[in-house]
Amino acid sequence: MAETAYWEAIRRAHDEEMANDPMVIAMGEDIGVAGGTYKATLGLYDKYGPERVIDTPISENSYTGIGIGASMVGMRPIIEIMSINFALLALDTLINAAAKIRYMSGGRVQCPIVMRTPGGTAHQLAAQHSARLARMFMSTSGLRVVTPRGPLDAYGMLKSAVRCNDPVIVIEHEQMYNLKEDIPEEEFFRPLEGAEVVREGTDITLIGYNYSVHLCLEAARRLEADGISAEVIDLRALKPLDRETIRKSVEKTHRVLVAEEDEAPVGVGSEIIATVNEECFYALDAQPVRIHAADVPVPYNARLEKAAIPSADDVYEGALKVMGKI
Amino acid sequence: MNDADKKRLLREMIFFRRFEDRTFEAYMERKIGGFLHLYSGQEAVATGVLEKARTGHGTDNDYVITGYRDHIHAIKTGAPAREVMAELYGKETGSSRGRGGSMHIFDPTVNFMGGYALVGQPFPLAAGLAMGCKHKGTDQIAICFLGDGANNQGTFHETMNMAKVWNLPVLFVCENNQYAIGTRIERTTAVVDQYKRVCAYDMEASQHDGMDIDIVMEAAEKAIDFVRSGKGPYFIEFMTYRFRGHSMSDSKGYRTKEEEAEWEKRDPIKIYSQRLIEQGIITPEDIKAMEREIDDEIENDIVKFAEESPEPRVEDLDKYVLDDNPDPRWIGPLQK
Structure with a gap:
């Protein structure tokens, strides 16, 4: 085992997959000579050269499209989008092309691209650098969407994403790049499907994904001090969604809370609560609760930013509400 | 090019016209x-x-990609006409198994x-196909056919820039029919000669008559040789005209009868027929016989193949969304 930061885990996955398969390339703004905004490709330009670690111009839609075109003839591009807000520029090639080409060609052409991008709010970056958008990708047929919560999944899921034959969106988080975890030194893969019970409990199920898993874990520790046993589920993959793990947990705890960093309307939480209703409505002993961002563009001012984004306190209080304690 | 090839080319163009005419009838x-x-x-x-271009070599062909006016490009690249027609009929035997329709013909067996x-989305996809060719070290090129209207998309500028910076083996073919659906080019486009626009990216470019196939072939051969030799991308513009509306719902009210009549005098099939007759390669009677043979084939x-083919099964609705046979090592499920 080796203590590894989230960014180092991503870098290691790139390195190993590029060494394994000459068809794997990396593309993005500042990822080559500059080593990447998040150091995810640090040193790889020197190792693999400018043809495989490609510094792109600031043309998100078309360099994503170029990656998609290359993937249609057997390449395996890992495309970095510097902030998920900028992914909005690439939605035409991503959603109108990559997500639909397999289907509209009757299964004859595939687009095995990986798009990595950080979502989330951090360091007062204000409205145009703080989007989450997981819900938008989650609602698009033809994509896989994964949300690694730590270095283990950041490494293992990226490696799987490169080898998978579908377009995969990997949503990272500005706040997690320096998060450290011990991960095995030998090569391993983590699957692109399946939620994970990251903490077992019996009284309430707290469901998160990406950064919000950490809020759920912090809340669970505090709930334990209050004598409440919380189970925490990391969804890991938003698409396809693992409904079974949600159902099993809620049938055990009979209470559920969903924590998301995105705004609530038509969000991930809406989908999870709909899933609970469809899978195990009669197992519920209390009304489910969503913890989510305020429905505002993310403000610059630190105090306002903090108020706009859910915290571990919010999850803790939400859980007490589900438990009927407040 | 020998006489047999010239006759074949004329036959192909007549076939393409008749094929489209027949789809019009089936649409009605x-x-x-x-x-x-x-x-x-x-x-x-x-x-x-x-x-x-290199066609007839299956997956060693050059790569071809285009917009929604794609039936003929697909067939000339090598997609079986039966499968293209079956696709228009929405049948399981269609080029895209009935999932794509007229605007989404695919045939990767011929690239x-x-x-x-x-509009404009194929620009970057084409540059990506070319990047794949370059990366694999083959001498294939990518050929992207789009209309003049596509050149007002951001993807045009973004892709021309990257294709040039990365010296990609891609030929951009601009079919300038002068109308973006129903809006004439001068009304929306500051620089009307489309080939001039790529000088901003220092890209080789030229403009030619697109109604005379001999001119098209001569210009295309030079451009393709340029791209295949590794000199980078090329933008070639052909001045042309569509004789029907943009789509079936188009009344053509934005064009004058006089303008249409002028262009119809330059019908590419008429021009080439007359040339071959004058050269003594073919007679008007031969052409009549050719047309009858084509109609019979269609x-x-x-059409018989398309009509008699089965429709996709409703049980298969969710096939082809994601890989239907994924490798569990990458996909899961997660071991608990």
Whole structure:
């Protein structure tokens, strides 16, 4: 085992997959000579050269499209989008092309691209650098969407994403790049499907994904001090969604809370609560609760930013509400 | 090019016109749904350019990609006409198994990489196909056919820039029919000569008559040689005209009868027929016989195949969304 930061885990996955398969390339703004905004490709330009670690111009839609075109003839591009807000520029090639080409060609052409991008709010970056958008990708047929919560999944899921034959969106988080975890030194893969019970409990199920898993874990520790046993589920993959793990947990705890960093309307939480209703409505002993961002563009001012984004306190209080304690 | 090849080319262009005419009839009979964009009038461009490209070698072909007016590009690249017609009929035997329709013909067995409905979207996809060729070290090139209207998308500028910076083996073929759906080019476009626009990216470019297949072939051959030799991308513009509306719902009210009549005098099939007759290669009677043979083939082979083919099964609705046979090592499920 080796203590590894989230960014180092991503870098290691790139390195190993590029060494394994000459068809794997990396593309993005500042990822080559500059080593990447998040150091995810640090040193790889020197190792693999400018043809495989490609510094792109600031043309998100078309360099994503170029990656998609290359993937249609057997390449395996890992495309970095510097902030998920900028992914909005690439939605035409991503959603109108990559997500639909397999289907509209009757299964004859595939687009095995990986798009990595950080979502989330951090360091007062204000409205145009703080989007989450997981819900938008989650609602698009033809994509896989994964949300690694730590270095283990950041490494293992990226490696799987490169080898998978579908377009995969990997949503990272500005706040997690320096998060450290011990991960095995030998090569391993983590699957692109399946939620994970990251903490077992019996009284309430707290469901998160990406950064919000950490809020759920912090809340669970505090709930334990209050004598409440919380189970925490990391969804890991938003698409396809693992409904079974949600159902099993809620049938055990009979209470559920969903924590998301995105705004609530038509969000991930809406989908999870709909899933609970469809899978195990009669197992519920209390009304489910969503913890989510305020429905505002993310403000610059630190105090306002903090108020706009859910915290571990919010999850803790939400859980007490589900438990009927407040 | 020998006389037999010239006769074959004429036959191909007549076939393409008749094929599109027949799809028009099937559309009126409601056997074809959705949108239908016909290529009539522009035949010399796809026929001439692709005559000079590498086709007939299956997956060693050059890669071809285009917009939604794609039936003829697909067939000339090598997609079976029966399968293209069956696709228009929405049948399981269609090029895209009935999932794509008129605007989304695909045939990767001949490297026809699709028709796309988002105007300008094929620019970057084509550059990506070319990047793949370059990366693998083959001498294949990518050929992207789009109309003049597509050049006002951001993808045009973004892709021309990257294709040049990365010296990609891609030929951009601009079929300038002067109308973006129903809006004439001067009304929306500051620089009307499209080939001039890529000088901003220091890209090789030229403009030619797109109604005369001999001119198209000569220009295309030079451009393809340029791209294949590793000198980088090339933008070639052909002046052409579509004889039908943008799609079936188009009344053509934005063009004058006089303008249409002028362009119809330059019908690429008429020009080439007359030339071959004058050269003594073919007679008007031969052409009549050729037309009868083509109509017979379209009716009794191609349309018959489409009509008699099965529709996709409703049980297969969710096939092809994601890889239907994924490797569990990458996909899971997660071991608990």
